[in-house]
Amino acid sequence: MNLEGKQLIGADAVLATGRPIHAINPATGEQMEPAYPGGSNAEVERACELAWQAFDVYRETGLEQRAAFLESVADEIEAIGDDLIERAMAESGLPRARLEGERGRTCGQLRLFARVVRDGEWLDVRIDPALPERQPMPRVDLRQRHIGLGPVAVFGASNFPLAFSVAGGDTASALAAGCPVVIKAHSAHPGTSELVGRAVQRAVHKHELPEGVFSLLFGSGREVGQALVADPRIKAVGFTGSRAGGTALMKTAQNRPEPIPVYAEMSSINPVFLLPEALKARSAALGEAFIGSLTMGAGQFCTNPGLVIAIEGPELDAFVAAAGETVKGAAAQTMLTPGIFEAYESGVSGFSASDKATEVARGQRGEGPNQCQAGLFTAQAADFLADEALQAEIFGSTSLVVKCADLDEVKRVAEHLEGQLTATLQMDDADVDVARQLLPILERRAGRVMANGWPTGVEVCDAMVHGGPYPATSDSRTTSVGTAAIHRFLRPVCYQSLPQALLPEALRDGNPARVSRLVDGKREA
């Protein structure tokens, strides 16, 4: 594994001179080599200039060429081989199987976007031909397609060193949309980022694309990240991380002379509603399965179930008892970074110190640094509603069971929740009427509503919505996972009476690009 600690700017690798970043192996606390000297305004400037120069050419690549490029990125990532997995394991503390799965997901989503690009539905072509004889006014020829917004700044996420980092979901959807990408690598996994970044560089070179299609910067979010979002050549932002980080980027983006969209995926506690009949039928099994979802990956998923809501009574007591027993047996797991571990400990301490939350059980204590000890607490609904601290996200394997007096209180709690990525109903057939009362509330509050599953596990497909009202995300109109994410980075352009020679291929007579088009109000496949 040959890591150089350099910024990847277009086709170059450049040693910057800022404060060096070192990965820390969270399982051992050891600092890893090489150092990644942080970038400065000079590197941001150069990456944005190259991205801007690349934009007009890259956005007009043919569907086949762009799709093949995305597939090459996937091929190049796979070609890195086990070096990538080993470096990612060391930098993240995540186990091999998880990272192998995540690599599969990363390459799978690049190939899925290749299919989306080829298909061309994303162009949303609409043609209203001229009607020169129309009364009282003729209609001119009008044709619409979508083009990329421009260069996109993508921020790598700590909790998905592959699937939501350098060549992750935001990068794949932005590249699919025809937008050059400038990445700000997450400082927790610079080596993983360099390996993947060089894979993307090789794919850009192989397809003879302008070098500025991709650059990778290292450095602090407050300096390099903010400078990137403020750069006038950047036209959209993709971010997965904390609420504080996301809202800071939103502010910068909004205060630019030209404000730009920020797609920030931030905080979500992913409420699970245990409906009465389901609770009656299988309280213990639900309790055990719930803890399985809660402790998966040390709870470091955006969709981790941080909140359970149910009507109090012996069935809920049985659920809590079973969940508590399962928590007690839950092994400690290494968290991603010392900072995340500290924030987790601080969040759990807050629950422990609160006279409104009652500790049910804690998981196994770990040995060594940064070990996540699971936790389960309960609170009365009235206390939960009155105390904002109980409603905040604790990133990690701790959850709160909110006990409600009756269905009306369940609904009040549901209405009181902030925007969420997911909402889950545990229900039996006889719960349908209750579920029907909750559903409109949950649709308004969450991007994904599910029955009898657990929110962890996000399928990459056409129908997925990984999004939701603020503060789950900064923009509920989109998703960050799944093929619909391509629409985030597009805008419509209408061409009026342009000669055929000037029209983009997808809009020309005869449909040479063979894409779906809405012609005079009728869909032509």
Next chain:
Amino acid sequence: MNLEGKQLIGADAVLATGRPIHAINPATGEQMEPAYPGGSNAEVERACELAWQAFDVYRETGLEQRAAFLESVADEIEAIGDDLIERAMAESGLPRARLEGERGRTCGQLRLFARVVRDGEWLDVRIDPALPERQPMPRVDLRQRHIGLGPVAVFGASNFPLAFSVAGGDTASALAAGCPVVIKAHSAHPGTSELVGRAVQRAVHKHELPEGVFSLLFGSGREVGQALVADPRIKAVGFTGSRAGGTALMKTAQNRPEPIPVYAEMSSINPVFLLPEALKARSAALGEAFIGSLTMGAGQFCTNPGLVIAIEGPELDAFVAAAGETVKGAAAQTMLTPGIFEAYESGVSGFSASDKATEVARGQRGEGPNQCQAGLFTAQAADFLADEALQAEIFGSTSLVVKCADLDEVKRVAEHLEGQLTATLQMDDADVDVARQLLPILERRAGRVMANGWPTGVEVCDAMVHGGPYPATSDSRTTSVGTAAIHRFLRPVCYQSLPQALLPEALRDGNPARVSRLVDGKREA
């Protein structure tokens, strides 16, 4: 004509107690009756509460029911008859033919959105069926549709008292998307607003919809308007007006505890590029046609051509001479409001006083108040590039011809422009190579690029884009005119493993709503 000067809140008509608004007939300067006492927080509160209560029911109306409601709004507007045209003429100074055409457009776009609603493509249904046998992990059942964002605040525009006011484009697209609407009427045409508002009220009643689907408020933008945008139950904003007004709303929306999208259509000077061969072939004809577009409706269109760009030389001189002659003969026209007239006069005075702009000609002086006297100026490209004042929009019939040394300077001017609604190429066949060099710049700068037409005149159809990069609008990802506008007010929701009984009709097995669906990656019509 029975006007009461009341706020229309749900099914009620309420006399408010704030500072009264009177329409002013701009042709005479006379104050019109009745007074419209401005609303207060109490009216905003009540309208938003009713809208919020209506939302869950209204967003689940069937496609047919919602479409029929939109058609009834159109029918009810037509049923007002000539009273509407007469009041709108008196309040706006616009001529009868224009307002009759605008009424046709208003009702036409309501009926067009009814077609869009029935068709159901806007739901963007995606279904990924469960794959229980898939290795290494089964896939759960995932289904996506779109739902309304929530109640929408719409601000009536001064320059389209019908087509972009109470039941205009923003209202039609929001209602089509399943969002209740609370209007802040433009203070220039309260009587027109009341007439149309009562028509919408009647349609809501006829279709037995929850009364909160529609409310109409009168009052100042700074008070009622800002309070409306700040209300937590409002989830999106539609606005057409000044840059100062639009950016103020953007700021309020962004500073809410839950930020919301603002679709503000603001300022655009709509550059027209005269390419060399076209200029050579028909400079005089172009000059005359240009002034026709410039002076239409006293230049009070968002797409008014406020800027002409060309390479200097005898052909351009001939264009300017012909345009100047035509301007001299242009009759004065009544502007919409005293405020708009004052702003126009001030903008033209700025050009007159500038030592960088040269006056070519002025149009006829009007008699009576608020008369727009057309104007034509020229400037050198270098001066234009250096002077922000020359780049600002003058709302009305004044335009600036920018003289460039060569094609490179034309491109520099194009790259320098802010975001625009439109960009126009006047070109002949032999100009195609030049046009091809400009096109990528114009696509990045404008929502609509046209050849050999004039930007005024915006067709309401599937392919239209009336939008563009900031500051033409606050959000280049959408359009405010045409059927694609429905997407502004929608967000995706994914349903995972929900029982059929709980699924919305459009997502159920067998496709009972008969809408286009993407099933397992394949389009089912």
